[in-house]
Amino acid sequence: MTPRLPRPLMRAVLAVLTLAGPAQALAEAPWVQAAGAFLEREAAGLGESVSVTLHPPNARFPACQDPRPFLPDGARPPLGRVSVGVECGGAERRTRYLQAEVEAIGRYPVTARRIATGERLSRHDLAMRRGALNRLPRQALRDPEAVVGQVARRPLAADRPFQAHQLRPPHLVDRGDRVTLEARGDGFRVTRQAEALGAGGRGERIRVRLDDRRIIEGRVIGPRRLAVDG
Incomplete structure (x- = not known):
């Protein structure tokens, strides 16, 4: 039964x-x-x-x-x-x-050692790991080329994924530098000298002081060179 x-x-x-x-x-x-x-x-x-x-x-x-x-x-x-x-x-x-x-499942870069604030990263500072990419932090960088040449904004522990907000481009302009401002248009190019009031890497915007004491903003385009947009 x-x-x-x-x-x-x-x-x-x-x-x-x-x-x-x-x-x-x-x-x-x-x-x-x-x-x-x-x-x-x-x-x-x-x-x-x-x-x-x-x-x-x-x-x-x-x-x-x-x-x-x-x-x-x-x-x-x-x-x-x-x-x-x-x-x-x-x-x-x-x-x-x-x-x-x-x-x-894929490969991604991690810190090969402890990184100090302000260090510029080379390939020797990276190690590659294999694992679940979806478990990485949201801003994790998976391409080593996006890490090499960048500068650490803060101390980074060893064997940790790199995150975008932890890195910045190397400074091409430092505070106090004499810089060249460029303004371009149809058929003309104007340059003048100024003093940088901040530091910045390529593509970042910083303020500068002109010789007549006016303060304007420029975009870093090269070593001690900025472009004035518009």
């Missing part, structure tokens, strides 16, 4: 089985599969291998004609916990959203 489950346990089992059917059907829906394929394409190239895990909603949805997946936050490559939208065509135009986890 087959033993019977206690009534409360039987109700719990039936509830799980009842929910599993719609959830499985939703996971197999064409628009959900289209979202998964879209994320795999968008994440291709982020690492040596990429895997996508979708988390379909529990609610039932009507059919989605001509599904067109997209990333709600624009062109940012999907990595880690992300949201993916799906626009549905047909008579009823709807937009649905799914949560997903995108994991990429």
